[in-house]
Amino acid sequence: VGVAIRLVNASPEHIWQTILNYDRYKDWVDNVDACEVYRRDVNGQFYVDMRTSILWLDNAVFTVNILEKDQGYMSWFLDRTRTSDVEDMVGYWRVESLSESPPLSKLEHSTELRISGVPDFLIRYLTNDSLTEGTVWVKREAEKLARERVKVSQKK
Secondary structure, three states, X not given: OEEEEEEEOOOHHHHHHHHOOHHHHHHHOOOEEEEEEEXXXXXXXXXXXXXXXXXXXXXXXXXXXXXXXXXXXXXXXXOOOOOOOOOEEEEEEEEEEEEEOOEEEEEEEEXXXXXXXXXXXXXXXXHHHHHHHHHHHXXXXXXXXXXXXXXXXXXX
16 A cells, blocks of 8 residues: 655646546557546546556556545445456545645545555555655656647747
8 A cells, every 4th residue: 555645737637638548548658558438427426547567567457436525535436247357456646726826736646455465565566656656757747748738828
């Protein structure tokens, strides 16, 4: 279990736009080979299929994601109706605005992972890598999006 916290020079909306852009994960996130939403429920839950390659491990993970953007967080857990390559996985994103001008937000990311037959040291490595890299790519892409939106608004 771990938590990573990073300050991001972007609004919460830019951060959420980045996190929820699953089609771009393969371009933005190291080790992600494919990522897509395969189902949406009327109650707002959505289901994500993420394929990764880390070291010699290829993984398919199917998660149920619950977005509570008005409360500043999204959580996820395994979709037990499908077979994932991990035994268990839970996590969350939390986004909090610290300043509107200039935009500054706090990004928090947590995950816990259990894989059968994989040594604990490797699970710790995968968890730490996920936490650190998760906040790095979100910061990079959300700040890029924020800069692009500023340029567009300045041209008007």
